Amino acid sequence: MTVAEMGEFGLIERVTGRLAPGPTCLLGPGDDAAVVTTSDNRVVVSTDVLVDGRHFRRDWSSATDVGHRAAGANLADIAAMGATPTALVVGLSAPPELPVEWAEQLADGLAAEAALVGASVVGGDTVASPTLTISVTALGDLRGVSPVTRSGAQPGDQVALAGRLGWAAAGFTVLSRGFRSPRALVDAHRRPLVPYQCGPVAARQGATAMIDVSDGLLADLGHIADASGVAIDVRRELFELPEQMVDAARALGVDPYEWVLTGGEDHALVATFPAGSVLTADWRVIGSVAAGGGMTVDGEPFTGRGGWDHFR
Template sequence: MTIADVGEFGLISKVTARMAMGPTCLLGPGDDGAVVAASDNRVVVSTDVLVEGRHFRRDWSSAEDVGHRAAAANLADIAAMGATPTALVVGLCAPPELPVSWAEGLADGLAAEAALAGASVVGGDTVASPTLTIAVTALGDLRGADPVTRAGAKPGDRVAVAGRLGWSAAGYTVLSRGFRSPRALVDAHRRPIVPYHCGPVAARQGATAMIDVSDGLVADLGHLVDASDVAIDLHRTDFEVPAQMADAATALGVDPYAWVFGGGEDHALVATFPPGSVLTPDWRVVGEVAAGHGVTIDGRPYTAGPGGWDHFR
């Protein structure tokens, strides 16, 4: 059965029937708009678009995988502001011949990833399109805290990371070479594991600046140093290369640190903290902030490859 067989409203009925509403959703799908609770009258908003052939391939990832990735890309941005995710709205642009089962799988993946972050899918829109495209907007609640922006890092702060780095990029390389293993790396590309809870925790621990690693660690830290007008130096020895990643890099002839420093889509969080702040075990210190400008590794510019992804280059 295709989307054309059930029509727009039939598709919406099938998809929304699969969505469970969390406590922050006061009114869910079915009306002209959803109603989502915002405890302190402020809402954090982020949006992202995934296009088939550029962000995902259906021969590499299931519909559920794509749903997880689409939700994670937005929910991580909310966490990187120090906020708690509350809701997602989704726009689906799809060819009429797309199977209904694929759209249902996408909905399941979106809902499952949202639930991991404590959020719900509360609405959206559908439209016919020759290119399968998914647009997601995430909402979040600061719960009385100040947002943690990219602009607050100061010389003397420590740089710390929560979450994994390089796993998704390694999985992408494995898939692009025609392989399906190591499975752990391929699965990391299909469904990132995001430390959502670490964002609000970092805000409470006094984080001065924060960003999620969506394009690549060096590139994303570049946005942070631009906003804060500081320099950041990373310590190569503070970054772990797991055995599976090291073995895959050897087999594929790749420097694994190119994945760690330049690979994105793991959606780890990287933040700066004042000297002496006590961090939870989820955070590991990997560098420091200094006066100046730019991102270096052991005092030298990163030259092993692109520092991250740029859609228009």
């Protein structure tokens, strides 16, 4: 059955029936708006849009995969502020011929990813559109900490990474070449493994700046460098290249560091900490902050593509 055959309100009923309220949801889908709770009277908000054929391909990813990716992209932004995600609101623009089952599985993926952090999908909207588009807004709770922005990095800070880099970009390259393995890389493109818990931990450990890596490490660290008015250098030897990535890069004729330095959509967290900070095992140092401006790799300007830009 398609969404046109089901009708808007029938579709909404089918989808919302699959969404369980989380602990912060006081009133979920069914009214004009949802009601969620926050502990310290501040709400962190982020939104993101995924377009079929631009951000995902239905012949590469299942609807459940797309749901995980759509939720993860937004929940990572909340974590990168040092906050704990609490709720998602989803807008679905769908062509009339879209199968209802696809929309249901999308909802399952959204709900499952949100549940990883104790959040839930609390509402949204549907509309007919020739292009399948998913818009997600995430809410978060700072729980008493100050938000970690992009503008606080100081000369002398160390740069540290939580999560993994290059996996999603490697999976994208594999799929683009017509292959479906290594499976670990392809799965990383389909569903990111986001270190959500590391964001609030970093905030409490004194992180001076933080961002999630959605467009590429150099591009996103460049935002911190620009906002903070500092120079940031990363060192290749501080990254661990997994065997699957090295083997795939060799087979495809790609420099694996291109994936690590410029590939996005892993949604790792990268932060700056004062020198001498004792970091948890989830964080590993990958570079340093100095006076000046801009990004360098091993002390030299990077000559390759810096990262993803939607309009280039």
